[in-house]
Amino acid sequence: MRKVHLFKSLGLVLTASMALAACGGNEKGNASPSASASPSASASSGASAGEGGDTVKVGILHSLSGTMAISEVTVKNSELMAIDEINAKGGVLGKKIEPVIEDGASDWPTFAEKARKLLSEDKVATVFGGWTSASRKAMLPVFEELKGLLWYPVQYEGLESSPYIFYAGATTNQQIVPSIDYLLEQGKKKMFLLGSDYVFPRTANKIIKAQLAAKGGEAVAEEYTPLGYTDYSTIIAKIKSAKPDVVYNTLNGDSNVAFFKQLKDAGIAAKDLTTVSVSIAEEEVKGIGADILAGHLVAWNYYQTTDTPENKTFVENFKKKYGADSVTSDPMEAGYTAVHLWAAAVEKAGSFDVEKVKEAAKGIEWNAPEGKVTIDGDNQHIYKTVRIGEIQSDGMIKELWNSGSPVKPDPYLKTYDWAKGLSGGS
Amino acid sequence: MWLTQLFNGLSVSSILLLIALGLSITFGLMKIINMAHGEFIMIGSYAAYVTQNVFKSALPKSAFDAYFPVAIVVSFAVAFAIGYLLEATLIRFLYGRPLDSLLATWGVGLVLQQVARSIFGAPNVAVTSPSWLDGGMRIMDGVVFPYKRLFIIGLVLVCLLAMYLYIYRSGPGRRMRAVMQNREMAACLGISTRRVDGMTFAIGSGIAGIAGCALSLIGAIGPTIGTNYIVDAFMVVVLGGVGKLVGTVAGALGIGMFNTLFEWWSTASLGKVFVFVLIVAFLQWRTMGLFAVKTRSLD
Numbered sequence: 001m002r003k004v005h006l007f008k009s010l011g012l013v014l015t016a017s018m019a020l021a022a023c024g025g026n027e028k029g030n031a032s033p034s035a036s037a038s039p040s041a042s043a044s045s046g047a048s049a050g051e052g053g054d055t056v057k058v059g060i061l062h063s064l065s066g067t068m069a070i071s072e073v074t075v076k077n078s079e080l081m082a083i084d085e086i087n088a089k090g091g092v093l094g095k096k097i098e099p100v101i102e103d104g105a106s107d108w109p110t111f112a113e114k115a116r117k118l119l120s121e122d123k124v125a126t127v128f129g130g131w132t133s134a135s136r137k138a139m140l141p142v143f144e145e146l147k148g149l150l151w152y153p154v155q156y157e158g159l160e161s162s163p164y165i166f167y168a169g170a171t172t173n174q175q176i177v178p179s180i181d182y183l184l185e186q187g188k189k190k191m192f193l194l195g196s197d198y199v200f201p202r203t204a205n206k207i208i209k210a211q212l213a214a215k216g217g218e219a220v221a222e223e224y225t226p227l228g229y230t231d232y233s234t235i236i237a238k239i240k241s242a243k244p245d246v247v248y249n250t251l252n253g254d255s256n257v258a259f260f261k262q263l264k265d266a267g268i269a270a271k272d273l274t275t276v277s278v279s280i281a282e283e284e285v286k287g288i289g290a291d292i293l294a295g296h297l298v299a300w301n302y303y304q305t306t307d308t309p310e311n312k313t314f315v316e317n318f319k320k321k322y323g324a325d326s327v328t329s330d331p332m333e334a335g336y337t338a339v340h341l342w343a344a345a346v347e348k349a350g351s352f353d354v355e356k357v358k359e360a361a362k363g364i365e366w367n368a369p370e371g372k373v374t375i376d377g378d379n380q381h382i383y384k385t386v387r388i389g390e391i392q393s394d395g396m397i398k399e400l401w402n403s404g405s406p407v408k409p410d411p412y413l414k415t416y417d418w419a420k421g422l423s424g425g426s
Numbered sequence: 427m428w429l430t431q432l433f434n435g436l437s438v439s440s441i442l443l444l445i446a447l448g449l450s451i452t453f454g455l456m457k458i459i460n461m462a463h464g465e466f467i468m469i470g471s472y473a474a475y476v477t478q479n480v481f482k483s484a485l486p487k488s489a490f491d492a493y494f495p496v497a498i499v500v501s502f503a504v505a506f507a508i509g510y511l512l513e514a515t516l517i518r519f520l521y522g523r524p525l526d527s528l529l530a531t532w533g534v535g536l537v538l539q540q541v542a543r544s545i546f547g548a549p550n551v552a553v554t555s556p557s558w559l560d561g562g563m564r565i566m567d568g569v570v571f572p573y574k575r576l577f578i579i580g581l582v583l584v585c586l587l588a589m590y591l592y593i594y595r596s597g598p599g600r601r602m603r604a605v606m607q608n609r610e611m612a613a614c615l616g617i618s619t620r621r622v623d624g625m626t627f628a629i630g631s632g633i634a635g636i637a638g639c640a641l642s643l644i645g646a647i648g649p650t651i652g653t654n655y656i657v658d659a660f661m662v663v664v665l666g667g668v669g670k671l672v673g674t675v676a677g678a679l680g681i682g683m684f685n686t687l688f689e690w691w692s693t694a695s696l697g698k699v700f701v702f703v704l705i706v707a708f709l710q711w712r713t714m715g716l717f718a719v720k721t722r723s724l725d
Contacts, residue, residue, distance in 0.1 A: 064548060065539070065540075065543065065548065065649070065650070066650055067650060067653075069543075069548040069549070069648075069649070069650070070548065070549045070550045070646075070648060071549075073547075073548045073549060074549070197694075197695050223693060223694065224693060224694065224695060225694035225695065226694065226695055226698065228653070228654045229694060230641075230644075230645045230646075230654050230655070231438055231441065231644075233434040233437055233438065233575075233686070234431070234434055234686050234689040234690055234694070234697075235689075235694065237427070237430050237431060237434060237690070238690070240430075240568060241427060254550065254645070254646035254648060254651065254654065257550060257645060257646035257647075258644060258645045258646060261643070261644050261645065262572075262644055264560075265560075265561075265562060265572035265573075265574050265575065265644070266562070266570055266572055267561065267562050267564075267570040267572070283549060286549070286552065287549050287550030287551060287552055287646070287648070288550070288552060288646075289552035289553075289554060291554065
């Protein structure tokens with residue numbers, strides 16, 4: 001009796017706990033206190049693309065719970081701020097924008113399900129959302145099938161160009177490729193590639209390895225850990241024995257906290273070993289602790305310290321709205337910019353129709369906090385300035401190098417000889 | 427290098443043991459499939475965070491380093507209190523119903539996560555570790571044992587010793603074992619099983635709180651950190667043999683050592699797979715785990 005009983009409960013426990021770990025707290029509803037309730041009555045059935053009376057609905061789809069919430073909640077906030085700004089100026093085409101907020105819960109199938117709900121039930125004009133590449137890849141078929149429009153605010157691994165997605169974050173040639181060039185110029189040739197185990201780090205590292213091979217660098221090791229991994233002592237031991245010049249870090253979410261805390265404890269400071277991270281911005285620095293991260297490098301297109309008049313207003317307004325302690329970061333700026341670019345495209349098109357907006361969006365320019373951005377008509381990516389920065393002990397990031405002018409997006413790296421054979425698409 | 431790895435294995439084992447100790451009481455002794463265990467760890471972490479902030483704002487700078495011992499006590503107390511409350515209001519209706527206790531505690535876990543999110547916000551928060559835990563002990567060139575890891579190993583030993591003394595060498599502990607082994611008989615002999623149940627669950631939760639406080643030194647603090655640890659905690663308890671303290675220790679050591687070894691040879695993801703395969707294979711052979719409780723009671 002006892003044996004059977006125990007064995008049963010064991011199976012039960014392991015299945016349930018794995019399911020729990022996999023969804024990482026999959027709460028539904030109650031998205032956010034700031035989420036404006038969307039009365040379904042306002043969506044008149046006849047109108048197309050979310051138009052109903054004096055308002056137009058747009059979807060905001062980020063992880064408000066789970067392991068990615070640390071990053072995505074802030075993007076949601078900056079997108080809402082952009083919507084408020086546009087509404088304060090009278091809205092788009094005379095209609096107020098009404099955000100419909102959904103929680104992707106750090107769970108990729110949930111993103112697809114919520115995207116479908118936003119497009120077919122709420123009939124939103126466009127959706128701003130996603131963070132991890134896995135969530136974008138999960139949503140992509142939904143947007144292509146229902147011919148909806150997604151604005152994706154985060155840097156990613158490239159090699160993609162969906163006709164129904166606008167990529168407001170950097171592709172590889174606007175972040176990773178120039179940062180590797182920068183490191184090689186500094187004479188740092190031996191790189192240790194460390195990432196979370198999913199689409200973005202694996203693809204990014206494939207590109208980095210090809211680039212290193214062509215330019216005389218060397219990838220001494222390549223390591224992946226599951227999302228949410230918490231013990232890096234063995235990885236750090238491997239780093240010590242591989243003796244790289246640089247650790248190129250594509251970890252995402254909570255793992256970054258564990259990695260950097262434990263790296264410091266192991267007696268490795270920024271002056272002993274350069275690390276370059278592509279998923280740590282001001283918001284993450286706050287959660288990890290600036291004293292732990294000071295001196296480590298990051299690569300982005302925007303920092304809170306970026307010196308433009310637009311950024312000054314952006315930071316000021318953001319602090320006014322979300323508290324003096326809040327910081328602004330690259331993906332937040334990209335989300336904010338995406339909302340404004342969409343509004344500009346709608347105004348130019350004179351319609352909320354997805355195909356007309358896409359057509360009108362080509363070549364639209366806007367003075368974003370990061371400087372001038374332009375939508376590339378060919379691949380729906382955005383011209384962006386590349387910036388390498390160093391984390392300071394006050395939690396801000398100091399720019400060390402920038403590309404001077406916005407770099408043309410090249411998601412398939414067609415203009416790079418060494419990248420031949422990487423792109424599956426073309 | 428092997429010395430570093432040996433230490434890493436020991437360190438991983440000590441962390442596993444720390445997160446599993448509380449569960450070895452609530453699940454091991456009380457047979458509650460306690461899915462909210464991870465959330466008690468989270469409560470401990472946030473208690474440490476709050477204690478830190480209080481020290482930062484209310485006390486002079488020189489006193490700041492003393493916050494951590496205080497935080498350990500506060501974490502235990504807060505998790506203990508919430509555990510006691512939970513037992514009194516919910517768990518006590520679910521004894522002997524493993525499936526119901528699983529679902530109910532899972533639900534409680536989600537509620538606690540959402541509460542943490544409402545109070546502290548969804549992003550992670552940072553705990554500054556006290557300066558006396560920074561750095562490490564140099565054993566030889568290139569081999570450094572971080573003080574935090576040493577501290578956690580020490581903390582685990584202290585917790586273990588305290589638990590051993592309480593369970594096996596004290597009056598309340600004896601009553602606790604009596605109730606867990608044969609509830610009816612213990613009740614017949616005049617033990618208040620209600621009070622024992624409440625205390626036992628609260629102690630298990632309190633130890634999870636200590637674990638959370640210690641983990642704030644080396645990992646993230648956020649509403650969902652509990653989910654990062656719950657699987658490991660159950661693995662340790664089940665592998666060790668449900669209901670035995672020594673089994674939990676052996677389980678933690680086994681998993682920690684093998685995990686580090688496999689990760690060194692292969693990769694983090696693959697290492698975890700190997701460990702899972704080993705555990706499943708082992709439990710096929712010995713379904714009761716490493717150490718089994720021998721009892722004459724029927725259940």
